[in-house]
Amino acid sequence: MDALKKFLNKKKTDVKFKSAGPGQKLTGEPESSKAKGATPPGHGHRAGGSSQHDQPRKAPSGPSEEKRQAAAAALARLEKQRKPESNEKDMRAARQLAFIKEQARREIEAEMRLKEAGQPSSSSVEQRGSEVDIGSSVSERVVDPALFAVEGVFFTCPLIGPEVASKAEIQEMINQFLRDQPEEELAITSCLMIHSCNKPREKVNTCVDILCKYLDNIINNPDNPKVRKIRFANKAYQERVAVVEGSAEFLRAAGFEKTRVNNDDTGEEEDIWYFGATSENMEAALALLAELRDTLKQTTPIRPEIDRNVQVLMPAEVKNKKELPPDFYQLTAEEIKREQQTKTELLERELTLRTKAQREKDELREQRMYRYCVMRIRFPDGFTLQGTFWAHEKLSDLHDFVQQNLLAEDLKFTLKMPRGEALQPSDATLSENRLPPASILNFHVENPPPGIASGEISYLKPEILALVKSME
Template sequence: RGGGDDQAMIDRMHALMGTLEGADEGMLTSALTLIVKICTAIQQQPAAPKVRSIKRRGAAFQKVEALPPLIDLLACAGFQFTSDADGESVVLPQGASLYILSELKGLCDSHLRRVAPQAAAAAPAAPAAMDRGTRVFVRVEGGVDPARIEVPDSFFEFTGADLKAAQAQAPGSGQLMTKTMRESLKPKYKYCLLRVRFTDGLILQGLFRAGERAEAVKRWVDSCINTPDRIYHLSTQPPVRKVTDAASLPKSLAELGLAPATLLNFFWQDGVSEGAGFIRRDLAATASPLTAAALPQPEAGPARPPSRGGAEA
């Protein structure tokens, strides 16, 4: 399905949500909360059939059944309504767009914030969503090396304590550095810029907080490629180290040594690379030549340590 078809479905979904104005608040809140849970489960385990199939006659799903526009909403997002010996089910096929699924989840979340402001206010504050600044590049022969990434000062966090320690070790201070002081001088990263290189020559770029887990990177890549259900891996430059294996996914990007910037290589687990392009067609259509200026500026921040050079992945 092309980008235009996706947008038509998204527009239809917005229209359907508009028809729910005036619906019973408690019923709508319960139904939307369930849809958000279903979407989240699929995003976290896109290849697991069990999270893609929901019993239509189950007590939980009856909350959705009670509001017919929500059934149409699920259909717009690619869900299919099936019937077999086990009963009726709502199923999201493996080939359905996870991009549309993400839009569905965001739409329901947004509506929940409007219909249940008290519940939202009582919930623990979640970190603000990170704008990935997703971009697609194509490397020009003789152009910028995608592995050489000079990140802006705002990627670094340098505290007053760091400055004092730096002054203490300045030439002529006569003070020896303790282990604690040496540790305090290590750069602290707020952000992590990641580039994912595909074998078809395209490069995907996104911005993360250094404390985010590798799981967030996988979800981002899933949302950007054509076949997220197919098993793939992301690995660092030699020495090669997978950052999408079970042991790495729960770790932060800082823990994995990916901050402040890293180039990762994308490869399918089965080793087969033939067929359509990796990146979604609508995203691939925005590809531009990779230049030294192709970096995000997340925010203004304190200067990095003077001794720190550019980050090279």
């Protein structure tokens, strides 16, 4: 498990290092010796200029330790000021591109559904005008995208970089990232591939159990030649292991090799996996099998993380942008199956009397049909902070989200429902508090700092308030 943590930490460090931009040499010429009006470090390349290299200068003597520390601090401040704006701009462009792709995909799927059902396409509907009831042929209500509270639900993954895209696109990036890892890290990446690149979960668990059984058989009976062979034609292997991406890489990492042998029953050649450790290295090979088995059992999948899609809205936008995109209501096949089961149970419950606790439990179950939740936090100065969450996220996650965007990050505050009920940070989920698919809470502070109370400064960070301009 330690090896898995080291692998993930190393990859996250690589991503941060690549996204940090060009390095700065502190032993070079000091900033004060540059020509007046030159751009600060980290900005010159963005404007396309190279004025600091146009004129040759005489290298000064090495700076003192105090100057080096001051230069490092200045660079850190400049980078901190520059980075949020750049990242936010790139991320917003990525979200808009992902929204356009998703909108086009939905339109194509709608056209295909109409053709399969024998209904006229959208183009013919437009031509016939009021003669056709659009609502009767298309189940989705047509809403102006300008009225959406969010353009869609977007995801990211810190392990692969700052990209923001749809869930399917990020998942494919994760899959490709794991496939591209070097051979020497095959033991770790194969475990991650099995858990991250396959669905449903029952299929993965079955494969993990069988692979662990293969390894346990060798660990417990290393001298038995039968347990060293896995036949490709074996039904259990074909239906439960071979169909899982990453299983072949896992067997190779464990020391199995693909080879062809004669089948004693049929006399024909067949493919098998063969564990070929010799008596000289058997002890080390068995130790590797035990470690690999434990790693496979303890590995957790790499999943796309929901992008908060942070926005700051003015009162007029809060009033107008109330609609939610179809992503908030789309159900997977498993969710549709559960919904059908819920309806069956509802019919049965209607025939019996229920207590108040049972009715509340039923209401919570209905909340589970929502996967996402748009949360809006209304501040006393008129701004509204908005973010996108999983419906199963905790109130403490919502509290942390607000705290991270405050100018004074140590400010004590309370989030209150419109009717005045306070929501304290806890492990209770948004669904359990009946907040999905969208809710608005009021930001309350008992004793605001003088500058905020007088209106001179806002509650939110300047880089967050800058998002208001792009929303107007």
